[in-house]
Amino acid sequence: MIDLQLADKTHDEGRQGEALVTDAPLKRNGRKLYIESYGCQMNFADSEIVASILFDQGFETTGDYKEADVVFINTCSIRENAEQRVRNRLSQFGAEKRRNPKLIVGVLGCMAERLKSKFLDEEKLVDVVVGPDAYRELPQLLAEVESGHKAINVLLSREETYADISPVRLNGNGITAFISIMRGCDNMCSFCVVPFTRGRERSRDPHSILAEAQGLFDMGYKEVTLLGQNVDSYKWKGADLVTEQTAAVALTEDKREIEVNFAQLLEKVALISPDLRIRFSTSHPKDITDEVLYTIAKYDNICNYIHLPVQSGSSRILDLMNRTYTREWYMNRIDAIRRIIPGCAISSDIIAGFCSETEEEHQETLSMMDYVGYDFAFTFSYSERPGTLAARKLPDDIPEEVKKRRLAEILVKQQNSSLYRLQQFVGKTMRILVEGTSKKSDLDYCGRNDQNAMVVFPATAGIAPGQYVNVYIDRCTSATLLGVVAVEEPANV
Known part of the structure; x- marks a missing residue:
């Protein structure tokens, strides 16, 4: 799963965990839209879907919320501090709304789904609340607001993938882009809200993924990142991909049904062009296969980098987290990566001070870091999220000062590891x-x-x-x- 809205970072990972605002306006005649995003890469990709939907309604984007007709904040619920940042930002938008009563303010994404009507009841300045699976309804919801009513749609879907929508690249440098290959998550990690805010897992059909990647390459993009809460569980079954040679007769011939897993999808995207560099995020230790690793090793344009969150080095804590793998399993996957893809960079997510974590189990996490030698890691102390299994069943019983001390020890070790890994590139x-x-x-x-x-x-x-x-x-x-x-x-x- 993607769970990278973090308090402490030891490596610059681009847009993860940072606010994204729209860049130069897309030149169109119509109302202006401002979107600000927080959290994981999926949120940024979703904002591009939203921009595309409203672009078709005559909106143009702006980088200045004070000149916008509609302001959206795309939210994250992974961390408590992320929610507080959103509330603080909403208060700033409220000042502008008091100056311009016609301004429409909306909350999108995971926090919108989790808090639902509370935004409309408690945050009086919010006009519309829209969950991750309801973005197609935005034109109707905005019309409802303009008629004088509050609007909300946070229904989750088992089918929605937005496969037919071509995203508007908001902060695009014209070089790198995200492609969402699946939505939702079936892994019920006890600390995580994603299954509740983004719904069940469903994979996007490979036809549309390849078309989007090809289109980006044709426009001059040189790198795409395939996104999913757990990309290794990508699985699609349907009609065979139509090749260029058979496209002319495809409408009259029956298509053969095929199944496509993540390794096969990776290969299909890599074959678009050796000039198109491929990344992906995020992998799950229980699902990443040797087939995926051999595919990475086979193609020079699939980057030698895997984000493989460990969360804890203790098997007991991993079991409490419902991660469905052990310390030994994780180490086996690391060994496979080192064997099949020599020189592959590995990053991770690490939680300090999860429920009932002992000092010895904290030391197991530190020893796991020594074993792997992560190139970089996203590290944070445990923060209880309402509605999760851990919040319902497990007491958050580690004192804050202990969490902070353990996190500091993790950070120091990771900083040393990051420096060591980078030093291996010097002279090359x-x-x-x-x-x-x-x-x-x-x-x-x-x-x-x-x-x-x-x-x-x-x-x-x-x-x-x-x-x-x-x-x-x-x-x-x-x-x-x-x-x-x-x-x-x-x-x-």
């Missing part, structure tokens, strides 16, 4: 996809290597975002590789 020349200018200086470019490490290097004439370039790594920090261009021209893929 790496192929980098240039994503844009560095956050710190317009004189530097930045991009990621195959293992998802951020690389910063001086901008050089003849090189532009969207190109691949060879960079010689001459030093690093605990989070970033630093180097210089190794050749005059960008390297061929």
